[in-house]
Amino acid sequence: MERKRVNSNKIRAIGYDPKSRVLEVELRDGTVLAYSGVSQEVQRQFMNAPSPTSYYEDKIADEFSARRL
Numbered sequence: 001m002e003r004k005r006v007n008s009n010k011i012r013a014i015g016y017d018p019k020s021r022v023l024e025v026e027l028r029d030g031t032v033l034a035y036s037g038v039s040q041e042v043q044r045q046f047m048n049a050p051s052p053t054s055y056y057e058d059k060i061a062d063e064f065s066a067r068r069l
Helices: 042-046 052-060
Strands: 003-005 010-016 024-028 032-036 066-068
Touching: 010 042, 010 052, 024 042, 024 052, 042 052
Parallel strands: none
Antiparallel strands: 003 010, 010 024, 024 032, 032 066
């Protein structure tokens, strides 16, 4: 999955697969987390958020199940 870089102090890049509804979040420390069941609308809002870190912490990190890649 291709990830797009974002301007954030915690997150390096974000990737999304609409078919499987999996969101990949690459953190600055190199950790990559895959979140299941994420809608395309949530991914779109995440990519366009003024603060990707805040959006991630508020709407994704605790709302969706993740696995480390």
